[in-house]
Amino acid sequence: SAIHNLKLRASYGQFGNDRIPPYQYLQGYKFGSGAVIGSDYQLGVTDWVVANPRTTWETATNLDLGLDFSFLKGTISGELTYFYKKTKDILVTREASVPSSFGGVLPSENLGKVDNKGIEAILRYTNKIGDVSFNVEGNLTWVKNKVIYIDEPEGRLPHQKAEGRPIGQFYGYKALGLFQNQAEISEWAMQDGSGNVNIKPGDIKYEDISGPDGVPDGVIDVHDQQFVGKSDIPEFIFGLNLSASYKGFDFTMNFQGATGFDQYLRWDPFNQESNALAIFKNSWSEANPSARYPRLSTGVIENNRKNSSFWLHDGTYLKLRNAELAYTFKKYDFFKKVGVEGLRVFVSGNNLLTFSKIKDFDP
Numbered sequence: 001s002a003i004h005n006l007k008l009r010a011s012y013g014q015f016g017n018d019r020i021p022p023y024q025y026l027q028g029y030k031f032g033s034g035a036v037i038g039s040d041y042q043l044g045v046t047d048w049v050v051a052n053p054r055t056t057w058e059t060a061t062n063l064d065l066g067l068d069f070s071f072l073k074g075t076i077s078g079e080l081t082y083f084y085k086k087t088k089d090i091l092v093t094r095e096a097s098v099p100s101s102f103g104g105v106l107p108s109e110n111l112g113k114v115d116n117k118g119i120e121a122i123l124r125y126t127n128k129i130g131d132v133s134f135n136v137e138g139n140l141t142w143v144k145n146k147v148i149y150i151d152e153p154e155g156r157l158p159h160q161k162a163e164g165r166p167i168g169q170f171y172g173y174k175a176l177g178l179f180q181n182q183a184e185i186s187e188w189a190m191q192d193g194s195g196n197v198n199i200k201p202g203d204i205k206y207e208d209i210s211g212p213d214g215v216p217d218g219v220i221d222v223h224d225q226q227f228v229g230k231s232d233i234p235e236f237i238f239g240l241n242l243s244a245s246y247k248g249f250d251f252t253m254n255f256q257g258a259t260g261f262d263q264y265l266r267w268d269p270f271n272q273e274s275n276a277l278a279i280f281k282n283s284w285s286e287a288n289p290s291a292r293y294p295r296l297s298t299g300v301i302e303n304n305r306k307n308s309s310f311w312l313h314d315g316t317y318l319k320l321r322n323a324e325l326a327y328t329f330k331k332y333d334f335f336k337k338v339g340v341e342g343l344r345v346f347v348s349g350n351n352l353l354t355f356s357k358i359k360d361f362d363p
Contacts, residue, residue: 004070005077010063017058020091024107027051052107060087078123085116086148096153112150114167118143134244141237157214159226166231170264172307173220174207174228178284178294191220192303202284202295203303204310228309235260248328257318257355263363266311270298277360317356317363324348 028048034041063084070077090112098106124137145167152161162169178201179185185199189208192198209224211217240255269276269283276296284291294304304310326346329335335343356363 002071004072004074005068007068009066009068012061012063014059014061017060020055020057021108024049024055025051025053047104049105050107052109054110055091055108056089056110058087058089058091058110060085075127076123076125078121080122081120083116083118083120086113087116088113090114092151094151096151113148114145115148116143116145132244132246135242137241139239139241142235143233143237144235145231145233157210157223159209162227165227166233168231168233169227170229170232170262170307170309170312171227172225172309174209174224174226175308175310176205176207178289178291179203179205180289189216189218189220193221199303200295201286202291203301204294204306204308206306206308225307229262229312230260232261232263232315234258234315248330250326250328252322252324253320254322255318256321257316259316261315262312263315263358264307264311265313265358265361266305268300268305269293269296271300273298279359313358315356315358315363317354317358319351319355320353322348322350323352 028051029045030048031043032046034044036042064081065083066079066081068077068079089110091108091110092112093106093108094111095106118141120139120141122137122139124135126135128134146164147162147167148164150162152163160171179188179199181201184205185196185201185203188196188205190196191206191208206220207224208216208218208220209226211219211223237256237258239257240253242251242253242255244251267277267280269280280293280296282288282291283293284295294301294310324346325348326344329343329345331342335341354363
């Protein structure tokens with residue numbers, strides 16, 4: 001008798017995405033550099049893209065398993081859903097495995113495969129105590145995705161392969177902090193291509209993990225780039241909705257947040273003698289060796305501009321998206337006399353608060 005509603009549901013199906021660029025099956029041409037023929041300049045014509053007559057739409061296979069429930073005459077209710085979506089024939093260009101000497105513009109091909117799976121949950125509590133009615137609703141989505149197949153060059157080192165990794169995971173050098181003195185620089189692997197003569201204390205230190213044969217070689221170059229940090233796609237998205245009413249008053253608040261993702265934020269303070277954010281007071285110096293940011297300098301320090309884990313920031317945030325307080329007047333005789341059927345006065349605000357470790361920027 002405590003169960004008010006209980007429903008099991010399941011769905012399975014395939015659907016296609018036909019919103020792809022048209023006419024890919026036709027050979028394309030475009031105007032390009034020309035020549036003077038006689039006394040007139042004539043535009044030239046060149047290939048635009050290699051035709052792909054086998055282009056087709058992307059296909060997704062989707063499985064949903066769900067449970068809807070409510071107890072105690074609907075006081076407690078919710079939904080729980082597991083989903084699995086496998087997308088294949090994703091249109092990508094085969095750029096990595098074909099040498100640049102090919103000379104043509106390659107077409108998109110139905111090569112990519114991606115998996116997505118996760119859980120969506122909603123839980124509500126609705127009740128009334130005296131003249132006060134209130135509702136609390138929380139929602140949470142967890143999603144895990146990974147690349148099943150993408151075009152990659154043959155012989156790519158294991159730490160540089162995108163297959164099996166999340167979509168959108170950041171790629172670059174793994175930072176090991178900041179150099180503290182010249183002796184540390186001299187003993188470290190060469191990371192500037194010139195025997196570290198351009199590296200100074202306070203610059204970013206990178207990990208030497210691999211040479212062309214997969215073994216550390218004392219040189220930090222493109223072979224040492226790897227997947228770092230997390231994806232820029234949140235692993236968890238959540239929300240909280242609160243509402244209450246008392247006689248003519250009603251109040252609502254809507255929170256939303258996300259976690260399990262990184263944001264890439266890199267700056268060049270004082271480049272071209274420009275101003276800088278106050279956060280760069282926490283830059284390296286001999287008096288501040290445990291600083292968050294590298295040493296300051298006018299211009300650009302190329303070593304510190306490389307894509308690396310140093311500039312990754314935890315993107316976790318919680319926002320108060322909306323809040324509203326209102327009062328609805330009863331249908332007094334006065335309102336009827338002036339032709340007013342109803343009157344509601346309210347004050348509301350959007351994006352009122354943001355809680356995040358990222359400062360000065362919207363996470």
